[in-house]
Amino acid sequence: MTALTDLSIAGMKAGLAARDFSAAELTAAHLAAMAAARHLNAFIVETPDIATTQAAAADAALARGDAGPLAGIPLGIKDLFCTKGVQTTAGSKILQGFIPQYESTVSGKLLADGAVMLGKLNMDEFAMGSSNETSAFGKVISPWTSKGANRQLVPGGSSGGSAAAVSARIAAGATGTDTGGSIRQPASFVGIAGIKPTYGRCSRWGVVAFASSLDQAGPMARTVEDCALLLTSMCGYDAKDSTSLNVAVPDFTAGLSGDLRGKRIGVPKEYRLDGMDATIAALWDQGLSWLKDAGATIVDVSLPHTRYALPAYYIIAPAEASSNLARYDGVRFGLRVTPPGGNLADMYSATRAMGFGPEVKRRILIGTYVLSAGFYDAYYTQAQRVRALIARDFEHAWAHCDLLLTPTAPSAAFAFGDKADPLAMYLNDVFTVPSSLAGLPAMSIPAGLSVDGLPLGLQIIGRPLDEAGVLNAGAAIERAAGFSARP
Amino acid sequence: MSVDDAMVRKIARLARIAVDEAQVPALAGDLNNILGWIEQLREVDTTGIAPMTAVIPTHLDWRRDVVTDGNVQAAVLANAPDAVSGFFAVPKVIE
Numbered sequence: 001m002t003a004l005t006d007l008s009i010a011g012m013k014a015g016l017a018a019r020d021f022s023a024a025e026l027t028a029a030h031l032a033a034m035a036a037a038r039h040l041n042a043f044i045v046e047t048p049d050i051a052t053t054q055a056a057a058a059d060a061a062l063a064r065g066d067a068g069p070l071a072g073i074p075l076g077i078k079d080l081f082c083t084k085g086v087q088t089t090a091g092s093k094i095l096q097g098f099i100p101q102y103e104s105t106v107s108g109k110l111l112a113d114g115a116v117m118l119g120k121l122n123m124d125e126f127a128m129g130s131s132n133e134t135s136a137f138g139k140v141i142s143p144w145t146s147k148g149a150n151r152q153l154v155p156g157g158s159s160g161g162s163a164a165a166v167s168a169r170i171a172a173g174a175t176g177t178d179t180g181g182s183i184r185q186p187a188s189f190v191g192i193a194g195i196k197p198t199y200g201r202c203s204r205w206g207v208v209a210f211a212s213s214l215d216q217a218g219p220m221a222r223t224v225e226d227c228a229l230l231l232t233s234m235c236g237y238d239a240k241d242s243t244s245l246n247v248a249v250p251d252f253t254a255g256l257s258g259d260l261r262g263k264r265i266g267v268p269k270e271y272r273l274d275g276m277d278a279t280i281a282a283l284w285d286q287g288l289s290w291l292k293d294a295g296a297t298i299v300d301v302s303l304p305h306t307r308y309a310l311p312a313y314y315i316i317a318p319a320e321a322s323s324n325l326a327r328y329d330g331v332r333f334g335l336r337v338t339p340p341g342g343n344l345a346d347m348y349s350a351t352r353a354m355g356f357g358p359e360v361k362r363r364i365l366i367g368t369y370v371l372s373a374g375f376y377d378a379y380y381t382q383a384q385r386v387r388a389l390i391a392r393d394f395e396h397a398w399a400h401c402d403l404l405l406t407p408t409a410p411s412a413a414f415a416f417g418d419k420a421d422p423l424a425m426y427l428n429d430v431f432t433v434p435s436s437l438a439g440l441p442a443m444s445i446p447a448g449l450s451v452d453g454l455p456l457g458l459q460i461i462g463r464p465l466d467e468a469g470v471l472n473a474g475a476a477i478e479r480a481a482g483f484s485a486r487p
Numbered sequence: 488m489s490v491d492d493a494m495v496r497k498i499a500r501l502a503r504i505a506v507d508e509a510q511v512p513a514l515a516g517d518l519n520n521i522l523g524w525i526e527q528l529r530e531v532d533t534t535g536i537a538p539m540t541a542v543i544p545t546h547l548d549w550r551r552d553v554v555t556d557g558n559v560q561a562a563v564l565a566n567a568p569d570a571v572s573g574f575f576a577v578p579k580v581i582e
């Protein structure tokens with residue numbers, strides 16, 4: 001029999017329904033895997049007692065016949081989601097010891113559907129990073145290594161703990177969040193699937209805020225079907241999030257035929273960068289021919305403002321972050337540092353100096369600068385206008401195609417310290433940021449390997465609310481690619 | 488536009504982040520590097536383009552003006568670094 005931790009979520013559901021194994025056994029297998037893989041540092045907090053209790057409840061529900069759709073499925077929860085009674089830090093020292101008194105809507109929905117929480121997954125501090133090197137709780141190490149080399153590699157970021165745990169078979173699936181690529185880029189780096197739904201599909205309530213107009217939760221799992229299962233549970237209108245979309249949530253697992261007859265796949269010419277990695281360029285072409293084999297037609301499209309997406313993002317996201325992170329002042333929760341003889345203002349400044357890491361400080365300072373008197377229009381308003389042009393580029397493209405296919409990231413996973421310059425790190429998100437700015441659903445699917453034997457993902461971008469179309473194209477790629485490599 | 492040391496001190500004060508004097512030149516270098524790259528946005532003609540604020544056109548829902556929460560003082564104060572007599576406590580504000 002396949003090891004329990006190797007099963008897909010769909011396979012676990014079938015095995016639990018057939019009584020091939022119990023939820024208690026399934027959870028125990030994952031807790032053992034978690035204990036055996038602590039060197040990856042994927043978890044900030046492990047919650048084995050909670051998991052065991054939830055697994056027992058799942059077994060009871062399965063026996064009664066009233067089990068939820070995710071009963072007994074062991075998941076990791078990114079540490080950006082507030083979990084009632086379990087420390088939530090967003091990867092930051094400033095929230096060390098913070099115990100939420102409430103459950104985020106998204107994690108609450110997963111738990112209500114019967115999921116088992118294994119623990120809280122490590123991440124870049126406040127989701128600001130693409131490598132997990134900015135976590136205050138130590139970097140997450142990818143379970144993958146390059147062929148013939150033994151340097152430790154990054155799992156990507158910011159959902160790096162989620163990526164490492166799912167790839168290493170510690171968790172069946174995980175929650176991630178994506179502001180500019182934080183689900184898709186790590187999924188690509190570790191050879192798993194991940195989808196960022198349309199902005200507003202998943203409630204942001206109880207998710208520690210980074211850049212509110214961009215932040216969106218989504219699932220990460222080893223198969224497209226598993227992503228669809230988790231996404232169906234995570235989505236839904238929530239009156240507690242004013243940007244939550246009040247639209248029906250389909251069963252996303254229903255339409256995964258992989259049949260793309262009648263679909264037009266756009267290829268944005270601006271994504272074919274000068275000096276693009278040859279393996280990635282070839283994989284992109286391969287992906288197009290797979291989609292053609294599935295019945296789609298391929299069309300060239302243009303997204304002329306693509307090159308301005310990253311600089312616009314690095315105004316908008318830090319601006320929103322500088323405002324959102326103003327709440328960390330040492331008064332109501334988290335770290336407090338009071339210099340001897342200091343007053344309230346000294347306490348604010350000392351707390352924030354001690355509690356935030358260098359990248360978070362850098363972004364708060366950038367955000368403060370671009371919003372300050374005299375610079376606001378030149379930077380922030382201009383970035384918001386460019387954002388409108390980027391969204392309009394996509395709208396124009398939808399006149400000619402139904403979905404877009406691009407690479408997920410410009411490279412495979414890199415080694416720690418390889419991108420010490422912040423700008424070099426930011427460029428990692430070149431293919432994921434434009435769809436984030438436009439709020440579109442987008443997914444990464446593992447599609448091939450680099451010359452060094454490291455996973456590479458392809459990205460599908462869809463129209464607003466067309467997660468079903470994105471997932472179905474993902475299913476077509478998944479079938480054709482037959483990606484079976486594992487760390 | 489380039490950020491000098493004085494500007495770094497100013498925005499650090501606005502952001503309420505204490506910055507050691509020794510860190511100021513390095514921060515100025517970092518910020519200039521990033522802002523210099525961002526400058527390319529100026530070449531985009533945005534005449535007549537409205538700034539985008541919402542990704543999906545939507546409206547804010549009305550709700551009844553009723554109390555939906557309350558009587559949770561202990562939960563509100565549960566994570567306070569310092570709480571006295573049911574209040575958040577902070578260092579003296581008035582000299």
